[in-house]
Amino acid sequence: MIDVLVAGGGPAGLATAIHATLAGMEAVVVEPRLAPVDKACGEGLMPSGVAALRALGVRPPGRALRGISYLDGRHRAQAAFRDGPGLGVRRTELHAALSARAAELGVKVLPGRVEEVRQDGEGVRAAGLRARWLVAADGLHSPVRAMLELGLPDPGPRRYGLRRHYRVAPWSDFVEVHWAADGEAYVTPVGDELVGVAVLSSRRRGYAEHLADFPALLERLGGRAVTPVRGAGPLRQRVRARVAGRVLLVGDAAGYVDALTGEGCPWR
Ligand SMILES: Cc1cc2nc3c(=O)[nH]c(=O)nc-3n(C[C@H](O)[C@H](O)[C@H](O)COP(=O)(O)OP(=O)(O)OC[C@H]3O[C@@H](n4cnc5c(N)ncnc54)[C@H](O)[C@@H]3O)c2cc1C
Structure with a gap:
């Protein structure tokens, strides 16, 4: 039986598979799209994100970022990062770097889509495979989250x-x-x-x-x-739990906080 089956081979899914493999587990990713996958994204990695990637052995190319400036035409508020530079990186290059590291570690990425999930005390069956754990890294509108009814309605303005x-x-x-x-x-x-x-x-x-x-x-x-x-979008996604038996939600599937306004703590 596979140790960790990952639904979705975006950044969260590939990082999870790399982590699991480095921890000595067998990880298999199921992803419908061919690498390198592009996506709507601002493409700024914070210094902590750069450090987390480095710890996984992933060093994407890009432009060093010194901090963040907020401007409204009349005012500017600016702060430099305290913990070294961030990185501006094209999404396709980030995905290619994560995919290359996963391949180097022997992570299997299979073409396909998780459309049904069945679990018992020992494991989970999805996409025709059986694993001890299923990690749902299938994005903002996570089909796995919907299947397990882990989402919550969002009353706020939709961004x-x-x-x-x-x-x-x-x-x-x-x-x-x-x-x-x-x-x-x-x-x-x-x-x-x-x-x-x-x-x-x-x-x-x-x-x-x-x-x-x-x-x-x-x-x-x-x-x-x-x-x-x-x-x-909509950007804000709320969840009532990130774990359901042997299924774990990660990345955008686990709830989304609007990075600029801070709105949408997934637990509220
Ligand atoms: C406009 C915008 C700007 C942003 N700017 C930034 C930024 O500057 N910095 C930053 O860090 N973040 C930014 N983000 C957020 C960032 O893009 C996401 O947090 C990140 O992409 C989440 O990665 P993920 O792996 O969870 O999901 P995704 O990248 O969405 O990957 C999910 C994957 O799951 C696959 N999938 C879907 N359904 C299934 C299924 N049923 N079975 C198997 N696979 C499936 C999809 O094909 C996809 O490849 C921004 C987001 C937006 C919308």
Whole structure:
């Protein structure tokens, strides 16, 4: 019997499989999409995230980040990280680095999808496999969380995220969070000639309409978009528990806190 079966081969699933393997367990990941997987993301790793990756033997390429700046056109509040630099890294490069490390350790990544979960006192059956534990790392809208009825309704305002990349030399080694009445746009340098711009808002409208709220930023970007717009949401996801028998939720499947506003403690 497999020790740990992981549903979902995003960052949380691959990190879980790498951890399990380093702890001497056999880990198998089931993921429907081919690596490297792209996703709507601001692509900023905090220093603790960089350290956690390093401890797993994962060193993705990217741009060192010195801290975070908040700007609203008139004011700027800025702080440097105290524990060394963070990292701006393209999602595809992060995924490729995690996948390479998992492969190096012998983690099997199987194409497929977990669509049914059955468990008893000794193990779990899912995706035609039997394991001692199932880790659900299947993202914001986790099908496994839904199957086990672990989600909670969210009464609050629904926020969504959209992101796109621009071919322009980064002008700061801080992540810049630009504020406006209807949301935030944050800029992460991810390459020598590449920045990502993620927009978070509760207003449902197009990416270009959101960016129009930030004229100074628009001017800096110069209209050189080089990736399509990707989106995700609603961001806040609440859960009533992260463990159900032999099934454990990790990553976004385990509940999501809005990183900019802090809203959505998954336990409330
Ligand atoms: C706009 C935006 C900006 C963000 N900015 C940042 C940031 O700057 N820094 C940061 O650290 N975080 C950021 N985040 C959050 C970050 O993207 C997520 O927390 C992270 O992707 C979660 O990883 P995960 O592995 O849990 O889920 P995912 O990356 O979503 O991976 C889940 C995987 O599960 C697979 N899957 C789905 N269903 C099944 C199934 N039934 N069976 C098997 N597999 C399945 C999917 O194919 C997918 O590959 C941002 C998010 C958004 C939306």
